[in-house]
Amino acid sequence: MNQNQNVYDLSGKVALITAAARGIGKACAIALAEAGADIILGLRQKESGKELVELIRKTGREVLPVQMDVSSLAEIKAGVKEGQAHFGRIDILVNNAGIGAPNPAEEVTEKDFDETLAVNLKGTFFVSQEVGKIMIKQKAGKIVNIGSQAGSVALSSESVYCMTKAGVSHLTRCLALEWAPYNINVNAVAPTFVKTPGTKKWLDDPAFLESVKERIPLGRVGHTDEVAQPVLFLASQAASLITGETLMIDGGWTIQ
Numbered sequence: 001m002n003q004n005q006n007v008y009d010l011s012g013k014v015a016l017i018t019a020a021a022r023g024i025g026k027a028c029a030i031a032l033a034e035a036g037a038d039i040i041l042g043l044r045q046k047e048s049g050k051e052l053v054e055l056i057r058k059t060g061r062e063v064l065p066v067q068m069d070v071s072s073l074a075e076i077k078a079g080v081k082e083g084q085a086h087f088g089r090i091d092i093l094v095n096n097a098g099i100g101a102p103n104p105a106e107e108v109t110e111k112d113f114d115e116t117l118a119v120n121l122k123g124t125f126f127v128s129q130e131v132g133k134i135m136i137k138q139k140a141g142k143i144v145n146i147g148s149q150a151g152s153v154a155l156s157s158e159s160v161y162c163m164t165k166a167g168v169s170h171l172t173r174c175l176a177l178e179w180a181p182y183n184i185n186v187n188a189v190a191p192t193f194v195k196t197p198g199t200k201k202w203l204d205d206p207a208f209l210e211s212v213k214e215r216i217p218l219g220r221v222g223h224t225d226e227v228a229q230p231v232l233f234l235a236s237q238a239a240s241l242i243t244g245e246t247l248m249i250d251g252g253w254t255i256q
């Protein structure tokens with residue numbers, strides 16, 4: 001590694017971020033674009049990315065929104081194909097799509113269960129597979145999965161979500177091992193509670209927020225940028241010898 005090289009510079013790279021319209025996905029798309037990458041926005045509803053497209057254009061990077069409900073294999077294949085056809089390569093994948101509302105275990109329905117697994121596990125696996133095929137040919141790539149602290153510690157009334165995020169961490173290790181010969185790094189980040197449109201409803205409840213903050217030694221919930229910057233690190237040359245890791249971004253929740 002050249003000492004004068006900016007190891008966070010992503011110029012010439014192309015990054016696909018799933019569920020990029022808002023929250024952590026949006027922050028990741030902006031952070032990677034600001035670092036120099038051209039961006040493919042994977043969107044459950046393509047039209048939801050209009051504002052973000054404009055924001056990314058302002059960074060001077062090229063951006064392509066693609067239709068991609070990650071629970072549909074057909075949409076994954078079509079979206080990845082469109083991105084690859086447009087840019088000719090995909091260097092970075094951020095598997096951000098993830099769902100899971102609080103639900104006591106005794107009340108979880110088969111529909112809840114199937115939908116959560118379809119996005120968090122099946123989606124993460126098959127987007128990785130489709131992009132992985134391109135990265136294998138390129139003999140280079142960086143995959144960053146958005147896991148959760150819920151993959152390491154149990155959270156009450158979130159059994160299905162916790163189970164899937166533990167699965168994301170282990171899938172991260174499996175793919176890291178399998179694709180290491182192709183110079184593909186596969187890592188994950190595991191955030192604590194971060195205020196996003198998805199968590200706003202709960203974190204706006206003062207009692208809930210207080211109960212969460214009490215569990216976080218740093219005493220506060222996260223900001224989306226505090227996830228996006230570690231994702232940038234793992235997607236960059238700075239993390240070239242790191243693979244199979246899940247990086248906790250939890251203000252210390254899981255150290256106790």
Ligand SMILES: NC(=O)c1ccc[n+]([C@@H]2O[C@H](COP(=O)([O-])OP(=O)(O)OC[C@H]3O[C@@H](n4cnc5c(N)ncnc54)[C@H](O)[C@@H]3O)[C@@H](O)[C@H]2O)c1
Pocket residue numbers: 018019020021022023024025043044045068069070071096097098099119146147148149190191192193194195196197198199
């Ligand atoms: N916010 C947190 O506190 C927190 C903490 C730990 C981990 N995470 C993880 O971070 C990721 C993003 O969370 P967030 O809070 O920013 O999300 P959010 O709930 O604010 O947004 C979710 C996004 O996912 C998209 N989406 C839902 N189903 C989809 C599908 N089938 N295909 C494609 N896109 C789909 C939605 O359109 C939306 O844009 C998730 O994987 C989540 O599990 C979030």
